[in-house]
Amino acid sequence: MAIDTSVPLDKDAADKNRAGKNETPSTRLTGRARLVLFVLCAAQFMVALDFSVLNVALPVLGSDLGMSTSALQWAVTAFALPSGGFLLLFGRIADLYGRRRLFLGGLALFGAASLLATFAWNPASFLAGRALQGLGAAAIVPTGMALLTTTFPEGPQRDRALGISGTLMSLGFTVGMVLGGVMTDTLGWRSTMGLLAVFTLIVLPLAPGLLAESRTPERPRLDVPGAITVTGGLLALIYALTTAAERGFGGADVLVTLVAGVVLLAAFVIVESRSAAPLVSLPMLRRRTVAFGNLGGLITFSMMSTVVFVLTLYLQEVLGLSAFRTGLVFGIQGVLSIVAGSYASRLIGRFGARRTLAGSLLGQGLLTAGLLGVGAQSGAVLATVAVSLASMCHLGAIISYGVTVTSGVPDEEQGLATGLVTTTQQVGLTVGIPLLGVLATTTGSGLYEGVRTVLALDAAIVVAVALLVALGLRRAR
Incomplete structure (x- = not known):
């Protein structure tokens, strides 16, 4: 089904329309x-x-x-x-x-x-x-x-x-x-x-x-070829990446399934471009809000999962903290995430989902860079403060990218839009540790230096994507 592009694509446009009509919808829930x-x-x-x-x-x-x-x-x-x-x-x-x-x-x-x-x-x-x-x-x-x-x-x-x-x-x-x-x-x-x-x-x-x-008012036939290729591609890709996190990319099964996943996903794009009732609407994927919103979501999940992984190694293996004390560090992180969640919707209401997403990504990247100050003998306090603040920005990115991607999408395609959002989450949580996290233990310069290398790469990627998302969403219509 074609999407009406006259619908505001995100909170920024929606706010302007409501302001023009002098509407002030309440956030109070029954x-x-x-x-x-x-x-x-x-x-x-x-x-x-x-x-x-x-x-x-x-x-x-x-x-x-x-x-x-x-x-x-x-x-x-x-x-x-x-x-x-x-x-x-x-x-x-x-x-x-x-x-x-x-x-x-x-x-x-x-x-x-x-x-x-x-x-x-x-x-x-x-x-x-x-x-x-x-x-x-x-x-x-x-x-x-x-x-x-x-x-x-x-x-x-x-x-x-x-x-x-x-x-x-x-x-x-x-x-x-x-x-x-x-x-x-x-x-x-x-x-x-x-x-x-x-x-x-x-x-x-x-x-x-x-x-x-709730469902779509019409019931077109399910796109079986699209379902087979995308499901097979995702299964192969996730298997390859999760297995690589444990054994590295050298195994034959990892390489075969990784190639198979890429081929199947490429075939999926071809199938969808020719299908009368595609599983995924390619025009939806071409929306800048969908494309750049999901890019932001992919990076915020993958890079923060990597930070948590390498900090766990750092706190226990480098500083010698117990599992319980390490858990307390992430417990503080969780409490501050709740605080951030209570303010995220207010930031979106004031600045719009697009600006909140780009700003949250930038904050996550800069605070991850702050973790480079941890030492080989001490640094638990700095790690706790920096990862907690970075997680607050991370949560702002999670919420604003969900709003960005789903805003302006008709109700009959919300399942598809949210499916893309949650697929991005799953893939993001899967790819970060295999692609970056394993460097912490394989650099050959020791665990401490390996952790610092991963944190530096992580921060650079998040900052670069934050700027890319800001530019891409600024040009969205």
Whole structure:
């Protein structure tokens, strides 16, 4: 379906139109709207928690289930493959056949899979549970965001809703790192998976009575060739990058799947250009707000995940901090992220989503550069302050890029738009550590110098992309 380009493409244009009409829409939410927001945000928080809650439990898990050290990467990969590979497909299926229906199905699958992982009796049953969790997450994330953007009208209410959602998603990653260690030490690794099942039992009963069904008014045929090529391409790419994070890029399986992923995604673009009912609208991808917004999202996620990874190495391996004290550093980061989330929608309302995105990226890059001041003997305080402030900018970028990409998109294509947003998140979280993080341990000059090298490259990339995004969005129409 063609997109009406007369619709304002982001908050900047929308603000001007409302100002011209002397409109002052309220950001106040009704009681029912608050409950809807709670259900959607709780589901997103739960999925974000699942990304990190298991990380520190892996050694204990491997010993309990008899998994070798090399096999432990599959505890992460088994989730990452379906959760990233099926996002676009599920987002489009939700557009065509019902977002509420797929959201509820994803929640039910996620809860059942969490129970399977909790009571896993061998590696195969555990990995099956993780893979089914990933499949459920692939249904929950794009449909949850699409339900949010179609429930709350474009403007202050949607900006506020996206701000809360982005804050909780960012907080979920941080809380998972801290909570995972505490729960593993006190209750065992199975409690981390059981926690996710409990979350599902809280959210799932509330959702049917609160969420209204939404879908496109027309039902064109699903673009099967496009679905096969994009899903296969994303699966191959995510597998290659997550495996490379553990073993490097030298393995034959990594190289083969990396090439296959690139070829399949190139084939996807060709298929979509010739399809009567494409899975992804190429005119949408040519929008500057969509293209540069998603570029900003990709960089903010990939580069911040890299910072967290190398700082974890620095704090524990260089400074000798315990896992608990390292968790406290990221706990402070999480608290300040909540503060940033409460102000992000106000910044968007005042300066517009485009300027907020570019400014947040620039702040993240400059504060990452500030981490270069950490020393080989001390630097925990500087690391805590700098990464916390950088994370506040990071959260501003998360929220503003979501607003930028989804603003001006018709309701019938919100599932596709939010599918692109969440695919960017997943790919961003996947590519940073394999591409940059591994340099910290492979530079040959020692871990401390390796960490500094990664931080310098990370900061340079974020600052460069911030300027590129600012220029690209400034020329958007």
